[in-house]
Amino acid sequence: VAATGGANDPRQRAVVAAAADLAAVMERAAADLGLAEEPAGFTVALETAASGDASTASGDASAASGDAAATR
Amino acid sequence: VSADWTLARLGAAVAARRISPVEITEACLAAIAKLDARLRAFITVDGEGARATARAREAEVMAGRVRGPLHGLPVAHKDLCRVAGAPTSCGTATADYFVADVECTAAVRLREAGAVTLGKLSMSELAVGPFGDNAHHGDAVTPWRAGHCAGGSSSGSAVAVAAGLALGTLGSDTGGSIRLPAACCGVVGLKPTYGRVSRAGVMPLSWSMDHVGPLARTVEDAALLLGVIAGHDPRDATSSRRPVDLDGWREPVAGLRIGVPENYYFDGLESEVEGAVRAAAEALARQGARLRALRVPDPALAADVGTLVARAESASIHARLVRERPETLQPAVRTRLEVGLAVTAYDYLQALRVRARLARTFATEVFGEVDVVLAPVVPEPAPVLAAVKAGTVEDVVRRMGRFSRLTRPFNTLGLPALALPCGVSADGRPLALQIVGRPFDEATVLRVGVAWEREAGGWRPPPAA
Numbered sequence: 277v278a279a280t281g282g283a284n285d286p287r288q289r290a291v292v293a294a295a296a297d298l299a300a301v302m303e304r305a306a307a308d309l310g311l312a313e314e315p316a317g318f319t320v321a322l323e324t325a326a327s328g329d330a331s332t333a334s335g336d337a338s339a340a341s342g343d344a345a346a347t348r
Numbered sequence: 349v350s351a352d353w354t355l356a357r358l359g360a361a362v363a364a365r366r367i368s369p370v371e372i373t374e375a376c377l378a379a380i381a382k383l384d385a386r387l388r389a390f391i392t393v394d395g396e397g398a399r400a401t402a403r404a405r406e407a408e409v410m411a412g413r414v415r416g417p418l419h420g421l422p423v424a425h426k427d428l429c430r431v432a433g434a435p436t437s438c439g440t441a442t443a444d445y446f447v448a449d450v451e452c453t454a455a456v457r458l459r460e461a462g463a464v465t466l467g468k469l470s471m472s473e474l475a476v477g478p479f480g481d482n483a484h485h486g487d488a489v490t491p492w493r494a495g496h497c498a499g500g501s502s503s504g505s506a507v508a509v510a511a512g513l514a515l516g517t518l519g520s521d522t523g524g525s526i527r528l529p530a531a532c533c534g535v536v537g538l539k540p541t542y543g544r545v546s547r548a549g550v551m552p553l554s555w556s557m558d559h560v561g562p563l564a565r566t567v568e569d570a571a572l573l574l575g576v577i578a579g580h581d582p583r584d585a586t587s588s589r590r591p592v593d594l595d596g597w598r599e600p601v602a603g604l605r606i607g608v609p610e611n612y613y614f615d616g617l618e619s620e621v622e623g624a625v626r627a628a629a630e631a632l633a634r635q636g637a638r639l640r641a642l643r644v645p646d647p648a649l650a651a652d653v654g655t656l657v658a659r660a661e662s663a664s665i666h667a668r669l670v671r672e673r674p675e676t677l678q679p680a681v682r683t684r685l686e687v688g689l690a691v692t693a694y695d696y697l698q699a700l701r702v703r704a705r706l707a708r709t710f711a712t713e714v715f716g717e718v719d720v721v722l723a724p725v726v727p728e729p730a731p732v733l734a735a736v737k738a739g740t741v742e743d744v745v746r747r748m749g750r751f752s753r754l755t756r757p758f759n760t761l762g763l764p765a766l767a768l769p770c771g772v773s774a775d776g777r778p779l780a781l782q783i784v785g786r787p788f789d790e791a792t793v794l795r796v797g798v799a800w801e802r803e804a805g806g807w808r809p810p811p812a813a
Contacts, residue, residue: 317704325711
C-alpha cells in the first residue's frame with residue numbers, strides 16, 4: 277500500500293480495508309467469468325446494444341488523442 | 349433573473365429581438381453579485397469577457413445573424429473544463445491544476461453556437477465527492493434550504509442554474525456528479541451515454557467512467573445543450589462515431605415500456621423519495637406508458653466494479669499530487685485516491701472484464717423487456733452539510749458511497765441517465781427521479797423526462813433565489 281502514515285493511522289487503515297473489500301468483491305464476481313470476456317468488452321457492449329441501425333463504429337481506440345494534457 | 353427564464357424561451361426571444369443578450373447577461377451577473385457569496389457556485393467570474401461576448405452576439409442579431417437556439421445566452425462551466433484565458437483549479441488548492449493543449453470541446457461548441465461564457469463553477473475537489481463541500485473554495489449550498497448540500501461533484505453547475513446565475517451549465521459525472529447535484533438543487537441533469545460527448549479538454553478523473561453533460565432548468569433546455577455538445581470528436585479517443593439522433597423526444601410516451609426495479613433501487617430510501625418516484629411512474633402510466641416491475645442485474649456489483657475502476661484510474665491520473673502534496677488534499681479525497689494506489693493490476697483487469705459482462709447482461713435482460721428504467725437518484729433529499737462532513741474519514745467515505753449508490757451503477761454501464769425534479773419534501777428540499785435508457789438513446793430518456801415534467805407543471809424555482 278502506497279499510502280503514507282503508520283499502521284495505526286486511521287486513514288491508512290481505511291485505505292487498506294477499502295482496497296481489500298473491493299478485491300474480495302472482484303474475486304467473487306470474476307469466478308464465473310468466461311475466458312473470452314475481455315476488458316474492452318464494455319464499449320463493444322454499448323455499441324452492440326444501441327438501438328437503430330446507424331453506424332456502429334465505436335470510438336477509434338487507435339486514434340489516441342495527440343494533444344498533451346497534464347496535471348500540476 | 350426571472351423564474352420563467354429558460355434557454356428555449358430566451359433563445360426565441362433573442363432571435364425575435366425582444367430581448368438582448370446584453371440584458372440577459374447583465375441580469376445573470378447581477379444575480380451572481382447578489383447571491384454567490386452565500387451560494388458559492390462560482391470559482392471564477394469573467395464579467396468583462398461575458399459582457400464583450402454578449403455585445404458581439406447582440407451585434408450579430410442586429411445584423412440578422414443568429415447562430416442557433418443558444419445565441420447570446422449565458423452559460424458557465426465546471427472548473428475542470430479548460431477554457432482559454434481562465435485557470436482550471438479542478439476544485440484543488442492549485443489555482444491552475446489542469447493544463448492541456450486543447451480547450452474543452454463541449455465549451456468550445458457552446459461558444460461557437462453563440463452562448464456567452466460567464467465563468468467557471470465550483471466543484472468537489474478533483475471531482476471526488478457527492479456533497480459539494482470544498483475546503484479550498486468554500487462549500488456550495490443548495491438554494492432551496494440554508495445549510496444543506498448542493499450535491500457534487502458538479503455542485504456549482506447545479507446551484508448556478510437553480511438560482512438563475514446561469515441558464516445552462518456543463519458538468520461531469522464519474523459516479524453521479526451531474527445527477528446528484530441536479531437532485532439536490534431541483535434542476536435537470538443529463539449524463540449522456542459514454543462516448544456521446546467529448547471529454548477532450550476536461551480534467552480526467554477516471555477515463556472509462558467520466559461523462560460530460562449538461563445541467564439546465566428544463567428537459568427541453570438540457571436537450572438543446574446536448575444537441576450542441578454531442579457528437580464525435582477526434583480529440584477524444586473514446587468518442588463514438590455514432591450519429592447524434594435526438595429526434596422524437598417531444599413525442600408522447602403512450603406505448604413506451606417503463607421498468608421499475610424490484611431490487612436495490614428502492615431499498616432503504618426515505619419515504620418521501622420513494623413516494624415521489626412511484627407517483628411519477630403512475631403519472632406516466634396515466635399518459636399511456638406501460639409499467640413493468642423487473643429485477644435488474646446486480647446493481648451492487650455494478651457499483652463496486654465502478655468504484656474499483658474509478659479508484660485505480662484516478663490514482664493513476666493524480667498520483668503526482670497524492671504523492672508529492674497529499675497534505676493539500678481534503679482527507680476523504682486523499683483516502684479515496686490512495687485506495688487506487690493499492691488496487692492491483694489483476695483486480696483492475698478483472699473489474700473491467702466483469703464490467704463487460706454486466707453491460708451485456710443489462711442490455712439483454714433489461715432492454716429486452718423495457719425501453720427505459722425509472723429509479724430514484726438519491727436515497728434522501730439534500731442532507732445537512734455539517735452532518736455529512738462530521739466524523740472520521742472512514743465515516744465520511746462510507747457516507748459518500750451510500751449517497752451515490754443509486755447513480756454509480758449507470759456509470760459502470762455507460763448508459764444515458766437523466767435526473768429531474770419530482771416534487772419537494774415536506775421541509776422544502778427537492779426530490780428527484782432518474783430515467784435510464786439504452787446506449788445512445790438519449791432521445792427516449794428525454795421523451796420520458798419531458799412527459800413527466802409536463803405532468804409536474806414545469807420548472808419550479810427555489811424560494812431562496
